Amino acid sequence: MAAQIWGSEKRARRRREISAKIAQMPELHDSKPLPFMTREEKIMESARKLTILTEKMGQIIDPTDPAELYHLNNEVLGLEGNPMALHGVMFIPALSAQASDEQQAKWLPRALRREIIGTYAQTELGHGTNLQNLETTATYDLATQEFVLHTPQITALKWWPGNLGKSSNYAVVVAHMIIKAKNYGPHPFMVQLRDEKTHEPLPGITIGDIGPKMAYNIVDNGFLGFNKYRIPRTNLLMRHTKVEADGTYIKPPHAKINYSAMVHVRAYMLTGQAIMLASALNIATRYSSVRRQGQIDKSQPEVKVLEYQTQQHRLFPSIARAYAFQFAGAETVKLYEHVLKEMKSGNVSLMADLHALTSGLKSVVTYQTGEGIEQARMACGGHGYSMASYISEIYGVAIGGCTYEGENMVMLLQLARYLVKSAALVKSGQSSKLGPLVAYLGVKSEPTSLIDRIPNSGFTEYVKTFQHVSKRQTLKAADMFFGLMEKGEKREIAWNKCSVELNRASRLHTRLFIVEAFVRRVNEIADIRIKEALTDLLHLHVNYELLDIASYALEDGFLSASQLDYIRDQVYLYLGKIRPNAVSLLDSWEFSDIELRSVLGRRDGNVYENLFKWAKSSPLNKTDVLSSVTQYLKPMMEKARL
Ligand SMILES: Cc1cc2nc3c(=O)[nH]c(=O)nc-3n(C[C@H](O)[C@H](O)[C@H](O)COP(=O)(O)OP(=O)(O)OC[C@H]3O[C@@H](n4cnc5c(N)ncnc54)[C@H](O)[C@@H]3O)c2cc1C
Numbered sequence: 001m002a003a004q005i006w007g008s009e010k011r012a013r014r015r016r017e018i019s020a021k022i023a024q025m026p027e028l029h030d031s032k033p034l035p036f037m038t039r040e041e042k043i044m045e046s047a048r049k050l051t052i053l054t055e056k057m058g059q060i061i062d063p064t065d066p067a068e069l070y071h072l073n074n075e076v077l078g079l080e081g082n083p084m085a086l087h088g089v090m091f092i093p094a095l096s097a098q099a100s101d102e103q104q105a106k107w108l109p110r111a112l113r114r115e116i117i118g119t120y121a122q123t124e125l126g127h128g129t130n131l132q133n134l135e136t137t138a139t140y141d142l143a144t145q146e147f148v149l150h151t152p153q154i155t156a157l158k159w160w161p162g163n164l165g166k167s168s169n170y171a172v173v174v175a176h177m178i179i180k181a182k183n184y185g186p187h188p189f190m191v192q193l194r195d196e197k198t199h200e201p202l203p204g205i206t207i208g209d210i211g212p213k214m215a216y217n218i219v220d221n222g223f224l225g226f227n228k229y230r231i232p233r234t235n236l237l238m239r240h241t242k243v244e245a246d247g248t249y250i251k252p253p254h255a256k257i258n259y260s261a262m263v264h265v266r267a268y269m270l271t272g273q274a275i276m277l278a279s280a281l282n283i284a285t286r287y288s289s290v291r292r293q294g295q296i297d298k299s300q301p302e303v304k305v306l307e308y309q310t311q312q313h314r315l316f317p318s319i320a321r322a323y324a325f326q327f328a329g330a331e332t333v334k335l336y337e338h339v340l341k342e343m344k345s346g347n348v349s350l351m352a353d354l355h356a357l358t359s360g361l362k363s364v365v366t367y368q369t370g371e372g373i374e375q376a377r378m379a380c381g382g383h384g385y386s387m388a389s390y391i392s393e394i395y396g397v398a399i400g401g402c403t404y405e406g407e408n409m410v411m412l413l414q415l416a417r418y419l420v421k422s423a424a425l426v427k428s429g430q431s432s433k434l435g436p437l438v439a440y441l442g443v444k445s446e447p448t449s450l451i452d453r454i455p456n457s458g459f460t461e462y463v464k465t466f467q468h469v470s471k472r473q474t475l476k477a478a479d480m481f482f483g484l485m486e487k488g489e490k491r492e493i494a495w496n497k498c499s500v501e502l503n504r505a506s507r508l509h510t511r512l513f514i515v516e517a518f519v520r521r522v523n524e525i526a527d528i529r530i531k532e533a534l535t536d537l538l539h540l541h542v543n544y545e546l547l548d549i550a551s552y553a554l555e556d557g558f559l560s561a562s563q564l565d566y567i568r569d570q571v572y573l574y575l576g577k578i579r580p581n582a583v584s585l586l587d588s589w590e591f592s593d594i595e596l597r598s599v600l601g602r603r604d605g606n607v608y609e610n611l612f613k614w615a616k617s618s619p620l621n622k623t624d625v626l627s628s629v630t631q632y633l634k635p636m637m638e639k640a641r642l
Pocket residue numbers: 086090120121122123126127128129130159160161162216221400403404405406407408409410413
């Protein structure tokens with residue numbers, strides 16, 4: 001099963017080998033549980049491990065393999081980030097995608113050798129989503145052939161970029177490029193922020209940390225201001241756009257080229273989210289098979305809480321989602337690699353499809369991951385609320401994904417734009433022009449669903465039902481939008497008035513893709529036992545998801561009330577079928593104890609002993625009487641007793 005999850009037998013084996021090596025290297029382990037450290041201590045601890053990794057990485061992994069690097073980071077540095085988190089995830093990819101060959105030759109080897117640390121600074125205090133209204137400017141000075149970076153007011157400060165505050169000495173900074181008083185819009189520039197010897201901010205730069213956050217506190221998200229700070233013209237990243245010495249601006253050959261970096265990050269985010277969801281569920285499911293509370297049959301002993309149907313209903317559909325997201329993520333990464341190849345040979349047409357899809361996937365997957373992790377936390381009762389479970393940290397980190405890399409609602413609206421364009425093609429009889437991911441919008445569906453009416457139909461009738469609801473909602477929302485415009489509403493006003501319905505269409509389209517990706521994967525599996533276990537999970541997935549969106553299928557009579565009852569019964573049937581495999585379905589992800597960092601979710605299952613040991617190591621327990629008591633509470637009580 002691990003091979004299915006991680007993509008191949010070899011990848012699964014390499015993960016095990018890497019975990020085994022790390023287990024033998026105590027210098028790479030947390031020196032004490034992270035929840036007992038202050039933010040400064042955590043950053044120090046992470047930097048310590050980072051420098052060891054820089055030295056020894058080659059002994060543990062193949063550093064050119066992103067999957068191995070990801071696993072190493074997760075296990076050693078953990079989810080809470082590290083002082084170079086953005087360096088690998090955003091800075092190097094931004095240089096790779098947007099710097100010219102010459103620029104790459106100058107900066108990339110230094111970045112890869114870690115001579116410099118970089119980040120990606122786009123968001124500002126005043127604007128994140130609306131890039132057109134970013135306020136940082138880069139004005140071209142023809143006389144010196146330099147760009148002058150400036151933040152004219154407080155809202156123009158860069159705000160949020162990871163590792164910008166204290167760790168990075170370089171950044172790719174997005175600023176409005178102005179040449180001869182003409183604004184060419186936001187463009188990326190390579191900017192040195194700090195002196196390479198002293199690490200002090202360079203003159204003209206105001207920089208710092210934005211303070212503690214809900215999670216991710218090892219990352220020093222920062223602010224950055226420029227006071228007429230000069231950089232050479234050649235620091236504009238010039239892979240696609242160019243500015244010549246005389247200020248001549250050369251446009252990128254194709255606007256969609258700029259999508260590729262975003263699509264890349266969003267595609268990889270999906271598997272990251274699946275891993276976080278599976279981690280939280282692994283903790284909660286293991287704990288639920290140890291924790292005993294109450295009886296189902298009063299004549300019998302207390303049961304493991306995993307026996308309760310409500311507990312299964314809380315956890316198992318999310319297990320199915322974790323698998324679904326992992327498979328959809330892997331498929332999207334493959335699709336991305338294919339589209340990239342096509343683009344290199346001049347075919348950019350598929351990028352729009354993929355960009356739209358990844359916008360929807362990023363939004364649906366991060367939202368449902370957050371939901372699933374929170375349910376996992378509650379499934380652990382009181383102990384889930386303790387940092388010993390580590391689920392709250394996983395939750396905090398995962399839901400950051402709902403906001404960064406494009407705020408979720410805005411992402412859904414991006415996909416909706418594509419769906420509305422596609423609906424217009426259907427309405428004008430041009431369905432043959434639909435992109436491959438939306439081709440179903442042009443296919444006539446049956447009048448009613450055949451779920452439970454055709455024996456052994458596999459998942460075909462489910463997929464058709466998802467297609468029907470997605471198509472119907474897309475055409476309905478598009479009709480609403482076109483109708484308002486026909487009545488004379490301005491395009492933007494009409495769009496805003498339909499945006500809830502449009503986002504519903506985007507969610508349904510995305511959920512359809514996730515279901516299809518799951519079905520495709522299960523159909524490919526040769527090993528009978530694995531296929532059987534995943535088929536059960538897929539049954540739960542399609543029935544649970546359909547029940548969740550049933551109102552869309554009921555409103556036009558596509559599904560009947562009796563079919564809904566059948567679907568509901570199927571959910572209960574598969575909860576029961578999955579119960580015996582639940583723990584192993586998550587153990588198959590092969591997270592090590594080091595990686596999970598959870599007292600509740602350890603492999604040995606010694607929850608109570610481990611919890612007591614953990615509590616005793618709380619810094620508050622170093623002394624029996626705290627100075628807060630001697631200084632304040634004791635005198636207060638003494639005074640009251642007089
Ligand atoms: C953990 C974390 C890490 C980050 N790391 C980085 C980083 O490394 N580099 C970087 O540059 N930035 C980073 N960011 C910033 C992040 O990219 C932005 O916060 C994000 O793009 C959202 O923008 P915003 O904060 O301006 O939200 P806003 O756009 O102000 O969103 C507020 C609300 O308005 C709604 N809204 C906004 N516009 C529209 C619209 N057009 N239609 C409908 N609704 C709308 C949103 O849906 C949301 O509900 C990070 C943020 C977080 C939380």
